[in-house]
Amino acid sequence: DAGVIQSPRHEVTEMGQEVTLRCKPISGHDYLFWYRQTMMRGLELLIYFNNNVPIDDSGMPEDRFSAKMPNASFSTLKIQPSEPRDSAVYFCASSLDFGGDTQYFGPGTRLTVL
Amino acid sequence: QKEVEQNSGPLSVPEGAIASLNCTYSDRGSQSFFWYRQYSGKSPELIMFIYSNGDKEDGRFTAQLNKASQYVSLLIRDSQPSDSATYLCAVNPSGGSYIPTFGRGTSLIVHP
Numbered sequence: 436d437a438g439v440i441q442s443p444r445h446e447v448t449e450m451g452q453e454v455t456l457r458c459k460p461i462s463g464h465d466y467l468f469w470y471r472q473t474m475m476r477g478l479e480l481l482i483y484f485n486n487n488v489p490i491d492d493s494g495m496p497e498d499r500f501s502a503k504m505p506n507a508s509f510s511t512l513k514i515q516p517s518e519p520r521d522s523a524v525y526f527c528a529s530s531l532d533f534g535g536d537t538q539y540f541g542p543g544t545r546l547t548v549l
Numbered sequence: 550q551k552e553v554e555q556n557s558g559p560l561s562v563p564e565g566a567i568a569s570l571n572c573t574y575s576d577r578g579s580q581s582f583f584w585y586r587q588y589s590g591k592s593p594e595l596i597m598f599i600y601s602n603g604d605k606e607d608g609r610f611t612a613q614l615n616k617a618s619q620y621v622s623l624l625i626r627d628s629q630p631s632d633s634a635t636y637l638c639a640v641n642p643s644g645g646s647y648i649p650t651f652g653r654g655t656s657l658i659v660h661p
Contacts (some may be wrong), residue, residue: 540593
């Protein structure tokens with residue numbers, strides 16, 4: 436199994452630009468999570484999906500952030516417009532079930548907004 | 550605000566020693582507790598989870614949970630330089646919504 440796949444691995448963009456991060460979960464996993472990690476705030480859960488349906492997006496910081504999961508093998512996290520304070524590492528994770536004991540993280544996307 | 554607190558460290562221990570990492574949480578109704586290891590520049594990796602009071606052992610790792618005192622700890626026996634990493638504590642809060650709260654992590658350095 437290739438594990439959770441994320442792209443791009445690094446993204447540098449200018450303030451105001453649209454950024455799209457992509458994630459392919461492990462096949463057969465019903466849950467998909469998007470996290471953000473910064474030195475200041477640590478690791479934060481932004482949103483999670485179950486069977487492609489968004490369940491809880493209360494961690495999404497503001498309306499500039501949106502996430503979709505059009506099918507079981509693909510999800511996107513979009514930031515429009517991007518701001519320098521969005522600079523962080525964004526992780527996608529997937530799991531078989533809700534319990535959290537089978538959650539696997541992708542390698543992350545390091546986003547820098549200039 | 551549900552808090553998970555960890556000492557940021559770094560915690561420095563000699564090779565072969567026991568490393569003790571601690572985590573306290575504010576939500577008394579929390580039911581699930583997780584320890585992740587994160588190497589520099591890498592993603593978090595789940596290494597232990599515990600649901601019941603007491604100890605849970607897995608190889609060189611032991612998780613300890615005390616719900617009355619609201620703390621969870623991770624012991625690493627026979628520490629190796631390869632254990633040098635940041636260890637994140639995560640707590641699944643009460644209330645039915647799966648939004649785990651992560652601590653900021655403790656940096657562990659195991660020196661030869």
